[in-house]
Amino acid sequence: MDFDEPLMEKQITESLKSFPVNVLKIYPASFSILNGLTYGLIRTSEGRRLAVMGEKESLLADPFRGEIFYGSSALKICDLSADNTEALMSLFPYTRPTSVLKYRCTLGTGDRLGVATPGHIRAVRKFKALPVLAQQSVRENTQTGRDYRGVIRDAAWAVFQEDYRRGYGADGDHLKSLPEVQTALDAGVTMVTLDLSEKLNPEAFHAPADWVESKFRDEIDEEESKVLLHLFLGKEFHLRSPQGECRIQYSEEEVKRNALLYHKAIDFTEEVYELIRSRSGHPSIDFEVSIDETPFPTSPGNHLFFIIELNHRGIRIDSLAPRFIGEFQKGIDYRGDLGAFREQFSQHMVISQYYGHKISVHSGSDKFSVFPDVGRLAKDGVHVKTAGTSWLEGIRLVAFKDPFLFREMHRVALSSFKEASKLYHVTTDLRRIPDIETLQDQGLPALLDQADPRQLFHITYGFLLNAKDGDGKSLFRDRFYQTLAHHEEDYWSLLERHIERHLVSLGVEEGEE
Numbered sequence: 394m395d396f397d398e399p400l401m402e403k404q405i406t407e408s409l410k411s412f413p414v415n416v417l418k419i420y421p422a423s424f425s426i427l428n429g430l431t432y433g434l435i436r437t438s439e440g441r442r443l444a445v446m447g448e449k450e451s452l453l454a455d456p457f458r459g460e461i462f463y464g465s466s467a468l469k470i471c472d473l474s475a476d477n478t479e480a481l482m483s484l485f486p487y488t489r490p491t492s493v494l495k496y497r498c499t500l501g502t503g504d505r506l507g508v509a510t511p512g513h514i515r516a517v518r519k520f521k522a523l524p525v526l527a528q529q530s531v532r533e534n535t536q537t538g539r540d541y542r543g544v545i546r547d548a549a550w551a552v553f554q555e556d557y558r559r560g561y562g563a564d565g566d567h568l569k570s571l572p573e574v575q576t577a578l579d580a581g582v583t584m585v586t587l588d589l590s591e592k593l594n595p596e597a598f599h600a601p602a603d604w605v606e607s608k609f610r611d612e613i614d615e616e617e618s619k620v621l622l623h624l625f626l627g628k629e630f631h632l633r634s635p636q637g638e639c640r641i642q643y644s645e646e647e648v649k650r651n652a653l654l655y656h657k658a659i660d661f662t663e664e665v666y667e668l669i670r671s672r673s674g675h676p677s678i679d680f681e682v683s684i685d686e687t688p689f690p691t692s693p694g695n696h697l698f699f700i701i702e703l704n705h706r707g708i709r710i711d712s713l714a715p716r717f718i719g720e721f722q723k724g725i726d727y728r729g730d731l732g733a734f735r736e737q738f739s740q741h742m743v744i745s746q747y748y749g750h751k752i753s754v755h756s757g758s759d760k761f762s763v764f765p766d767v768g769r770l771a772k773d774g775v776h777v778k779t780a781g782t783s784w785l786e787g788i789r790l791v792a793f794k795d796p797f798l799f800r801e802m803h804r805v806a807l808s809s810f811k812e813a814s815k816l817y818h819v820t821t822d823l824r825r826i827p828d829i830e831t832l833q834d835q836g837l838p839a840l841l842d843q844a845d846p847r848q849l850f851h852i853t854y855g856f857l858l859n860a861k862d863g864d865g866k867s868l869f870r871d872r873f874y875q876t877l878a879h880h881e882e883d884y885w886s887l888l889e890r891h892i893e894r895h896l897v898s899l900g901v902e903e904g905e906e
């Protein structure tokens with residue numbers, strides 16, 4: 394911000410008054426002067442708009458498209474369209490996403506609704522951490538009816554609104570196919586998270602030894618099999634890092650099981666890696682590989698096998714998301730043996746530090762009981778993804794501000810839970826959810842502090858956003874977004890508090906680096 398805020402706010406509000414535009418609010422942090430023009434975000438009765446003020450001639454030469462009003466000076470009101478977003482990113486380069494994973498502590502915030510990012514920024518900017526503000530999976534985009542371009546556009550305008558200049562990432566999360574990776578890259582993501590769950594063969598870990606023998610002979614060609622046995626057999630891998638050490642040995646059977654488990658996934662990772670590298674003028678893309686949505690935890694032995702294979706093929710990844718021991722369910726705290734988690738996490742850290750990639754903690758929202766260990770063991774670098782909390786805090790806001798709407802949404806969430814639980818792994822017990830007909834309005838927000846109601850809402854977002862009445866009109870979507878917009882500062886405060894709690898619990902230092 395280039396201005397004395399209260400004075401500037403008054404001046405801008407005054408000068409806007411001389412134009413026939415219904416200004417409901419200005420976003421003071423966004424205002425700045427460039428090439429003799431004043432730029433800033435405002436809210437009109439039509440929604441958020443970019444205001445450009447100055448001399449008529451300069452205004453005509455300015456790249457943003459919009460409606461121009463003339464008075465003693467001139468004012469241009471521009472919508473936040475795709476073209477104007479391009480102009481924004483050229484004029485204000487810090488609004489363009491960039492590679493951030495090299496930074497020590499990074500946090501994926503994931504703005505499911507496209508209106509939460511200012512709250513995320515207000516939290517993260519206080520800490521020595523960089524955010525991946527635009528982070529959505531294909532599954533989320535399908536449920537919310539958004540696409541990667543739109544996701545990045547929403548983040549860019551929020552960055553402008555908050556005058557946040559330290560850089561942020563855009564993650565195409567849980568991409569499962571080459572076309573999905575292509576689409577996300579075309580839209581401008583700066584991070585690819587490749588989901589390998591469909592390329593893994595978990596049977597390789599439970600099947601009897603003779604199955605492994607014959608399958609290995611069938612699937613792995615002779616050349617590759619020689620290489621694998623040479624890489625892994627008869628060695629002790631002894632890795633050390635400041636956080637501890639880790640010793641791993643593989644039997645021949647273990648090598649074969651790991652090979653069967655991962656070989657298709659590794660081939661696919663190689664394909665995607667080549668695709669990313671082949672793109673003309675490819676800016677640096679953070680490349681993450683996720684094996685977190687698998688039916689069993691990733692052991693340090695699995696991790697090491699996988700990374701040695703990638704290295705051997707010359708594939709560099711920036712982060713790996715293992716599945717940890719215990720339960721990392723969406724939107725609620727960790728469930729499982731803390732000691733076992735700590736032990737395994739520290740082994741994963743040793744491996745990742747040795748090979749120079751980060752550990753990425755998926756479904757990281759609300760894992761407050763493991764954060765202190767994660768933060769301590771991952772001092773030298775970690776990526777934590779929280780997803781969907783922006784939606785849950787939105788629901789909390791509705792519980793505060795519009796109990797009637799909340800009750801209606803709660804009813805539909807209950808009736809769509811069964812269908813929604815096919816998409817997400819949760820252990821919600823609907824019987825543990827209080828009967829809300831018996832609750833007073835002021836008791837509703839506290840539901841969002843309980844695991845079962847949280848998960849109920851966490852996974853039914855698509856059903857709620859897409860629910861229609863008898864005439865095909867949206868049942869909740871418009872009212873929900875209106876409530877968020879109407880109380881946006883309250884919404885952003887809830888988000889700020891929530892994300893801040895994550896960073897404090899992870900032990901991330903305050904301040905800028």
Ligand code: ZN
Nearest residue numbers: 683685755756
């Ligand atoms: Zn994940």
